[in-house]
Amino acid sequence: MSNEASYLFYQSRNPRPFLDRGEGIYLFDENGKRYIDGSSGAMVSNIGHSNPRVLAKIKAQMDRATFGYRLHFRTHPSEDLAAKTVSLMPAGLDRVFFVSGGSEAVESAVKLARQYALTQGQPQRYKVISRFPSYHGCTFGALDLTGYDPLREPFAPMLAGMPKVPAPATYLDRDNLTEEARGLKYAELLRDQIVQEGPENVLAFVMEPVGGASTGALVAPDSYYGRVREICDEFGVLLIYDEVMTGAGRTGKFLAAEHWGITPDIVAMSKGFGAGYAPLGAIVAGKRLVEPVLDAGGFQHGFTYAGNPLACAAGLAVLEEMEEQGLVENAARMGKVLMAELESLMERYPFIGDVRGKGLLTAFEFVSDRNTMAPLPVGLDAHTRLVELAYARGLIIYSRRTRGGTSGDHFLVAPPLIITEPQIRDMMAILRDAIEAFAQEAGL
């Protein structure tokens, strides 16, 4: 079918070839061309494509029942997946609510926080502070928390207009502070914002522990995380970790929060949680939050497909596969190999201004000047051009150009967590070749 004959519309007309099949870290188009899935789709396919054991478990569930409405039946897949999820969480996060995607998870986290505040006699707590840049989803509520103008401007004004604080993009700072002091400085900006809003009005702070597409795998200095937790506790503000991208092992721990020993009040997950085998997400919170809501008549929220047995069977199979293959540990190990490769790219190309990330959520950023971190000229269109050059060579990576807060074109490299060291070397050889071609084209 030609592109002209397509009835679909997405962000733009879709010039891509038809997908035929997936296998491990690879995708194949209908012409038989092979692609390394260097971004796991959109940081989704954590266990790789078409895992036969997972497919068999999904098929077994399909043969029994594909749908049973959660208010009509309990199902073993949803109960078992909830139990498994809790077993992988930090202590204290022991109640699970399923959804079908990341935006739904973020919406659900905020609504749970709101209903909890109501049970505490604090209905005036409604403000949710988030960061700029950030990405929390594209439904109106999640979009209002998102700090990324190109996605917000077409729909402004937002429903509520929630306050934002700067994301800790310390790699752009040119002060004389230590990294520790910088982390604390950004945390204090949150404190200032809470005070300015009136702490009695502030419900929650939402953050991606490691940034995703909008910041390019931004990691804050270690000092930031603990101080943010303290500040939230000081004012009774709930701390929501949006682990939609980072959760389910992507950063080398099951939750990114574990890197800093943080227990958030609510965690939102999706992407790698269903790993592309089913549209699936979850919020996880503690009894402390959930029991008062249940006592008050229950969480007044829920999507039709939430907790359906087919998606939950897929999610359970994914988590079992992750455990059996030790994929969280592999993400940590391979993340080091990948980061070393990215660092050597940075040594080679002066227009790579920064490499960063955690585990297998990594990024590199193009600049015109490493000292000032000024971005490359917009006209070079680096963020689309390099992706095209890599795609032509059989490698998929993910890119964005962000205005404000981060400096420009950045590229996420986030392969499936099953990737091996030789496969990382293959992937990086293609990437190097694409960057070389870009450098020549752009005259860099």
Ligand code: PLP
């Ligand atoms: N939150 C984060 C951190 C994300 O990266 C994303 C998606 O990229 C979302 C929320 C929204 O997820 P979805 O696209 O599944 O609605």
